Amino acid sequence: NAGVMQNPRHLVRRRGQEARLRCSPMKGHSHVYWYRQLPEEGLKFMVYLQKENIIDESGMPKERFSAEFPKEGPSILRIQQVVRGDSAAYFCASSPQPGTSGRAGEQFFGPGTRLTVL
Amino acid sequence: DAKTTQPTSMDCAEGRAANLPCNHSTISGNEYVYWYRQIHSQGPQYIIHGLKNNETNEMASLIITEDRKSSTLILPHATLRDTAVYYCIVRSNYGQNFVFGPGTRLSVLP
Secondary structure, eight states, rough: OOOOOEEEEEEEETTTEEEEEEEEEETOOOEEEEEOOOOOOOEEEEEEEEEEEEOOOOOOOOSSSEEEOOSSOEEEEEOOOGGGGGGGEEEEEEESSSSTTTTOOOOEOOEEEOOOOO | OOBBBBEEEEEEESOOEEEEEEEOTTTOOEEEEEEEEEEEEEOOOOEEEEEEOOOOOOOOEEOOTTTSSSSEETTTTOOOOGOEEEEEEESSSSSOOOOOOOEEEEEEOO
């Protein structure tokens, strides 16, 4: 059973370009979470999605950032008109339907996408 | 979610037990204690979690005090590969995001 997959692993963009980060959850998982980690800082929650629904986007910047988790395909975190302050590691995590796992509540993290804005 | 307090950093000799403390004095009755670690900017890795009773798995043991206001993660025989930032998080069990604090940076020394 493959773990959470993220691609690309490294992404370089110039200021003003768009960045698209993809996350494929573990098989059978219907919940996806995105976190951002700035250099030398801890992980900060951004958004929580279920298939076709945004459940909690309280950690998402109000402008330029959006996320989706369509019925088919990976979850996408989209950053428009990137700025240097967007340079960070972006981690995706997935979990099964709450209450269905022996380790209920656990989130499985991907390897992250490291975004560098020049 | 309840806030946790952990030491900023700790050292441990290779082969010895590493005991990482965590205070969570405002934990509520339905909140679990989770431990994750992050090795050198990789994705966080689940270690263990518990509610009231002590827990043990292949990676570690979790000791939770009777009043649940603090806990200790024990790595019984630390290796160099256990060098990482360890995060103690309290959270109820359904669907919410994890709130990561700064964690404890554990350095296992040869």
